[in-house]
Amino acid sequence: MIGGILPKKDPPMPSPSLPNEYAVELTPPDISAYREGNTGIPYIWRFEGSQPGPHAMISAIVHGNEPAGAIALDWLMQRDFRPARGTLTLAFMNIAAYEAFDPADPNATRWVDEDFNRVWARDVLEGDRDSVELRRAREVQPAVAAADRLLDIHTMQHLAPPVMIAGTRPKGVALAREIGVPRIVISDAGHAAGVRMRDHGAFDDASSDASACLIECGQHWEASAGTLAKDATARFLVALGMAGDDLVAEAGGEKPEPQVFFDVTEAVTIEQGFTFAQPFTGGEIIENAGTLLGHDGDRAVVTPYDECMLVMPSKRLWPGQTAVRLARRTT
Ligand SMILES: [Zn+2]
DSSP states (O other), X not given: OOSOOOOBOOOOSOOOXXXXXXXXXXXXXOOGXXXXXXXXSTTEEEEEOSEEXXXXXXXXXXXXXXXXXXXXXXXXXXTTOOOSEEEEEEEEOOHHHXXXXXXXXXXXXXXXXXXXXXXXXXXXXXXXXXXXXXXXXXXXXXXXXXXXXXXXXXXXXXXXXXXXXXXXSHHHHHHHHHHOOSSEEEEOOOBTTBBOGGGSGGGGOTTSXXXXXXXXXXXXTOHHHHHHHHHHHHHHHHXXXXXXXXXXHHHTOOOOOOOEEEEEEEEEEOSSOEEESSOXXXXXXXXXXXXXXXXXXXXXXXXXXXXXXXXXXXXXXXXXXXEEEEEEEOO
């Protein structure tokens, strides 16, 4: 580079590694056969149905240590699934982090340089910062923006009930209803640390009908997370008229329960350093307002209302990150 300015590379986050108390039951599938893609973007595959219809994307491994989504996409690829209508894009996202996965230190490969799911604001994508994750996000962004229905498959740090994250718009909740699993659906506005892929562009634009859902299928490595990833994938494709009910039967999921709906009312964003008052894992409904959740430095953080649900308490308790989010049941 002649007289050029090197892109800024502020190491935005510490290593994601954490002590691990959970068994690694799932084996991340070898996805190297999918490297070439058929879209000009590595690991991004697109298939056309014979009839017109929506453009759906199913995305996996936004976080490198979450193999459930890769299991679902590998299942569709292995059985040569083709949509009955519309366009289907299958996207393996954070390849570098996924390839580094080590079951002996399974939290260390959530990302390489930074969280791939916090870089989706336009000014960040179009800015001059550089990281492994930003390079990949810039590479896949056209494919993400081309989709008008997104199912983004994730899993969680703790053993806790699966949840669907529907974003801020009613259209996200409507998509969650159409998919029909899991039982708990949460409307939310994301994290102070940065915009998620599911909130990128048209997905969070009230004037567009593009909609997205992010499913958290359970603990990262529990066997049932792989089954739910396949089940939700099948139900998403059936809801969009791209697959028949036989795909749901083949996925082997459990019978769906009636859904319940919550709104995230606030995120506890860490200012100094956070410690939880109890070993919360998520999904707990705390009966009484004023119950101590933890301390941020010296500041006590308490439940603001009765029947307050804890959404995905984190173990990565650094300033600027979300410690936990608080949600209230709506219907
Ligand atoms: Zn994730």
